[in-house]
Amino acid sequence: xxxxxxxxxxxxxxxxxxxxxxxxxxxxxxxxxxxxxxxxxxxxxxxxxxxxxxxxxxxxxxxxxxxxxxxxxxxxxxxxxxxxxxxxxxxxxxxxxxxxxxxxxxxxxxxxxxxxxxxxxxxxxxxxxxxxxxxxxxxxxxxxxxxxxxxxxxxxxxxxxx
Amino acid sequence: xxxxxxxxxxxxxxxxxxxxxxxxxxxxxxxxxxxxxxxxxxxxxxxxxxxxxxxxxxxxxxxxxxxxxxxxxxxxxxxxxxxxxxxxxxxxxxxxxxxxxxxxxxxxxxxxxxxxxxxxxxxxxxxxxxxxxxxxxxxxxxxxxxxxxxxxxxxxxxxxxxxxxxxxxxxxxxxxxxxxxxxxxxxxxxxxxxxxxxxxxxxxxxxxxxxxxxxxxxxxxxxxxxxxxxxxxxxxxxxxxxxxxxxxxxxxxxxxxxxxxxxxxxxxxxxxxxxxxxxxxxxxxxxxxxxxxxxxxxxxxxxxxxxxxxxxxxxxxxxxxxxxxxxxxxxxxxxxxxxxxxxxxxxxxxxxxxxxxxxxxxxxxxxxxxxxxxxxxxxxxxxxxxxxxxxxxxxxxxxxxxxxxxxxxxxxxxxxxxxxxxxxxxxxxxxxxxxxxxxxxxxxxxxxxxxxxxxxxxxxxxxxxxxxxxxxxxxxxxxxxxxxxxxxxxxxxxxxxxxxxxxxxxxxxxxxxxxxxxxxxxxxxxxxxxxxxxxxxxxxxxxxxxxxxxxxxxxxxxxxxxxxxxxxxxxxxxxxxxxxxxxxxxxxxxxxxxxxxxxxxxxxxxxxxxxxxxxxxxxxxxxxxxxxxxxxxxxxxxxxxxxxxxxxxxxxxxxxxxxxxxxxxxxxxxxxxxxxxxxxxxxxxxxxxxxxxxxxxxxxxxxx
Numbered sequence: 001x002x003x004x005x006x007x008x009x010x011x012x013x014x015x016x017x018x019x020x021x022x023x024x025x026x027x028x029x030x031x032x033x034x035x036x037x038x039x040x041x042x043x044x045x046x047x048x049x050x051x052x053x054x055x056x057x058x059x060x061x062x063x064x065x066x067x068x069x070x071x072x073x074x075x076x077x078x079x080x081x082x083x084x085x086x087x088x089x090x091x092x093x094x095x096x097x098x099x100x101x102x103x104x105x106x107x108x109x110x111x112x113x114x115x116x117x118x119x120x121x122x123x124x125x126x127x128x129x130x131x132x133x134x135x136x137x138x139x140x141x142x143x144x145x146x147x148x149x150x151x152x153x154x155x156x157x158x159x160x161x162x
Numbered sequence: 163x164x165x166x167x168x169x170x171x172x173x174x175x176x177x178x179x180x181x182x183x184x185x186x187x188x189x190x191x192x193x194x195x196x197x198x199x200x201x202x203x204x205x206x207x208x209x210x211x212x213x214x215x216x217x218x219x220x221x222x223x224x225x226x227x228x229x230x231x232x233x234x235x236x237x238x239x240x241x242x243x244x245x246x247x248x249x250x251x252x253x254x255x256x257x258x259x260x261x262x263x264x265x266x267x268x269x270x271x272x273x274x275x276x277x278x279x280x281x282x283x284x285x286x287x288x289x290x291x292x293x294x295x296x297x298x299x300x301x302x303x304x305x306x307x308x309x310x311x312x313x314x315x316x317x318x319x320x321x322x323x324x325x326x327x328x329x330x331x332x333x334x335x336x337x338x339x340x341x342x343x344x345x346x347x348x349x350x351x352x353x354x355x356x357x358x359x360x361x362x363x364x365x366x367x368x369x370x371x372x373x374x375x376x377x378x379x380x381x382x383x384x385x386x387x388x389x390x391x392x393x394x395x396x397x398x399x400x401x402x403x404x405x406x407x408x409x410x411x412x413x414x415x416x417x418x419x420x421x422x423x424x425x426x427x428x429x430x431x432x433x434x435x436x437x438x439x440x441x442x443x444x445x446x447x448x449x450x451x452x453x454x455x456x457x458x459x460x461x462x463x464x465x466x467x468x469x470x471x472x473x474x475x476x477x478x479x480x481x482x483x484x485x486x487x488x489x490x491x492x493x494x495x496x497x498x499x500x501x502x503x504x505x506x507x508x509x510x511x512x513x514x515x516x517x518x519x520x521x522x523x524x525x526x527x528x529x530x531x532x533x534x535x536x537x538x539x540x541x542x543x544x545x546x547x548x549x550x551x552x553x554x555x556x557x558x559x560x561x562x563x564x565x566x567x568x569x570x571x572x573x574x575x576x577x578x579x580x581x582x583x584x585x586x587x588x589x590x591x592x593x594x595x596x597x598x599x600x601x602x603x604x605x606x607x608x609x610x611x612x613x614x615x616x617x618x619x620x621x622x623x624x625x626x627x628x629x630x631x632x633x634x635x636x637x638x639x640x641x642x643x644x645x646x647x648x649x650x651x652x653x654x655x656x657x658x659x660x661x662x663x664x665x666x667x668x669x670x671x672x673x674x675x676x677x678x679x680x681x682x683x684x685x686x687x688x689x690x691x692x693x694x695x696x697x698x699x700x701x702x703x704x705x706x707x708x709x710x711x712x713x714x715x716x717x718x719x720x721x722x723x724x725x726x727x728x729x730x731x732x733x734x735x736x737x738x739x740x741x742x743x744x745x746x747x748x749x750x751x752x753x754x755x756x757x758x759x760x761x762x763x764x765x766x767x768x769x770x771x772x773x774x775x776x777x778x779x780x781x782x783x784x785x786x787x788x789x790x791x792x793x794x795x796x797x798x799x800x801x802x803x804x805x806x807x808x809x810x811x812x813x814x815x816x817x818x819x820x821x822x823x824x825x826x827x828x829x830x831x832x833x834x835x836x837x838x839x840x841x842x843x844x845x846x847x848x849x850x851x852x853x854x855x856x857x858x859x860x861x862x863x864x865x866x
Contacts, residue, residue, distance in 0.1 A: 026395045035342035036335020040464050041546040045796050048464055076335030085334065092333045096325060096762055099770055100197025100514035101332030102465045108333065127805035136464050137197055137514045138773025140807035
């Protein structure tokens with residue numbers, strides 16, 4: 001068996017006993033019980049397994065565990081809770097954005113990274129920046145509306161805080 | 163009154179409703195959540211008839227032990243079937259509690275009211291809750307039809323856009339899918355499929371895989387090959403090594419994908435006349451002919467099929483995303499040669515399901531692996547590649563149309579010829595199991611030929627072949643094909659997708675040939691007021707008027723159908739912008755689904771149906787060479803992307819006094835036709851073979 005590898009996930013330091021080439025998704029889902037990372041294509045091209053690595057959106061199915069060593073990983077479970085959902089999670093519920101819901105955590109994590117880079121994206125920018133993400137149920141327009149709604153709500157919160 | 167069919171088949175009230183803990187009610191349905199929001203709509207119906215708050219309803223996922231058996235969750239029938247049954251069952255449960263309260267309080271029924279599960283006597287302060295009365299009411303009684311569900315004017319929850327029950331957990335990333343099950347002692351499995359349908363093993367050597375870290379079992383049974391390992395990545399790695407440890411003998415026995423319409427029309431067929439009325443010996447002058455086709459289409463869910471199974475003490479327990487837990491149980495039992503009772507299936511949600519996909523196959527795969535590691539649950543997940551290349555496809559089909567208009571601007575002749583194989587290949591319906599691995603084990607079960615209609619039902623391929631339009635002279639014919647050399651099954655909207663595409667394109671072609679307004683031509687041949695209403699609603703909202711100004715690059719088109727000629731009405735107007743590519747910039751959809759249980763749920767289904775149909779119509783085609791399926795990745799099977807999806811404006815024409823009608827498949831055919839008609843409006847060219855890719859549009863322009 002491999003040596004254990006340390007990584008910080010959602011603010012907690014974990015030691016994981018897996019080989020360094022293990023795709024991060026299996027460690028997150030099976031060792032750390034973070035099931036919100038949905039396995040989609042396994043090739044990093046559908047967006048379902050998107051997480052943040054030091055704040056940047058990456059696909060956890062095609063990120064080896066070694067690449068996360070010593071870094072900070074944020075998953076859908078780390079951005080909000082039932083009691084205090086992230087504004088994006090709240091907006092997705094308010095817009096009823098989703099059907100089967102399988103793609104949603106990936107979309108939301110992609111959108112977290114997008115809104116950090118660009119707090120007020122246009123509709124075209126939302127679609128372009130999140131072009132990787134596929135939704136087979138066809139909820140794209142609601143997803144777009146949810147991201148716009150969250151962006152506005154986050155801007156209002158920033159104004160209140162300022 | 164007579165009971166709704168699904169309740170008549172499952173009469174015991176406790177199959178549907180049970181008093182839950184802490185002021186909740188447990189509601190069961192035989193229908194399953196496949197992403198369409200049905201479970202929330204059914205909860206809304208239950209809350210309405212029980213007179214309790216929506217939040218008190220706990221929807222219990224279906225299983226083969228306790229839940230009502232409602233067959234398959236398919237065909238846009240769940241709201242009418244299960245909704246109809248639950249509506250009556252819940253009304254009866256409410257009446258049972260009212261009668262129990264009346265007895266305790268010595269009151270007459272008409273003195274009592276129910277509000278959020280509390281029964282109150284008007285004249286006094288006395289009240290009792292359902293939960294206080296739980297021991298007074300025996301819900302093992304059978305439904306007897308004595309209670310009446312609410313009248314439309316009494317509805318307080320039905321018709322409201324309540325939020326879906328399942329969405330919060332999904333956006334929080336909770337473990338709601340079968341993929342997320344983590345049972346004690348669980349191992350991980352993967353299957354190595356043959357490279358092509360009829361490939362046979364030449365050499366096989368498991369020694370390398372067996373020696374790999376974590377591997378608990380390598381399974382080979384005929385040409386079914388799989389591996390079980392302790393960790394998921396170990397199963398994936400071992401499967402990759404196994405795949406290299408087997409050589410195959412393959413046959414080049416597939417037809418040419420590029421000439422599929424000609425191939426289908428040349429196959430031996432049996433001709434079935436669906437309608438023959440009037441005089442079809444119309445004058446040949448002014449006759450228009452056109453042939454439409456669609457290729458094989460994949461379900462292409464973003465998540466792969468997955469299942470968990472455990473074999474223990476002679477019984478098999480399965481957790482599956484199947485749409486058909488009872489029929490699938492039957493075929494699993496038949497494959498193993500055991501009694502169906504020895505198999506229990508629990509439904510757990512999967513990624514989006516749009517028809518008969520690999521879900522049932524995965525359930526058998528998991529069982530075959532689990533039997534090798536008795537007592538351990540095995541979580542089996544397909545690869546994305548196998549999901550695209552081994553799941554059943556929506557079949558390729560062809561429709562040839564011929565028609566003519568007369569001097570009065572009416573359609574004087576209408577001929578619709580359809581070429582299609584049977585669409586239905588679901589488990590539990592045929593002599594031999596309809597599960598992939600059953601055909602690969604030794605000795606193999608024969609792959610059953612498929613059927614086109616469920617017992618008592620209408621043929622799936624013929625759906626919407628009969629026009630809703632009134633034509634005096636019409637002929638509708640189905641050239642019934644046998645099974646195709648490509649694996650097929652039901653896909654959203656089944657035969658209605660191409661039949662509607664052909665009818666609605668051809669209406670525009672006839673209108674164009676006679677210089678008539680396409681909308682006016684449709685209205686002229688319709689007598690169904692609800693059909694006319696959706697067409698006018700979509701036309702007016704979209705601004706699809708004969709005299710509209712065109713700018714040379716934009717075009718608009720309409721498509722209409724009543725799904726299955728008995729479910730929801732849908733009219734779709736698409737607006738396209740034709741530049742280097744065709745962009746759909748706006749879609750308006752008007753639907754009439756009778757009483758809309760949840761108007762936002764209806765809109766969500768229509769929006770998704772439009773977007774998926776756009777994807778079918780503009781991008782999708784399963785590719786294969788003479789030996790192998792070539793669509794094995796998102797590069798080789800592209801679907802509609804974020805930036806290509808337009809806003810969809812949905813108009814829901816609510817008819818609270820009419821029965822609720824299924825809506826999930828209603829927009830598919832109309833959307834495809836609306837886009838094709840809009841492309842013609844913009845460019846003057848028509849692409850009749852789907853998908854309408856840029857290359858095909860360009861080729862049509864060059865033919866001008």
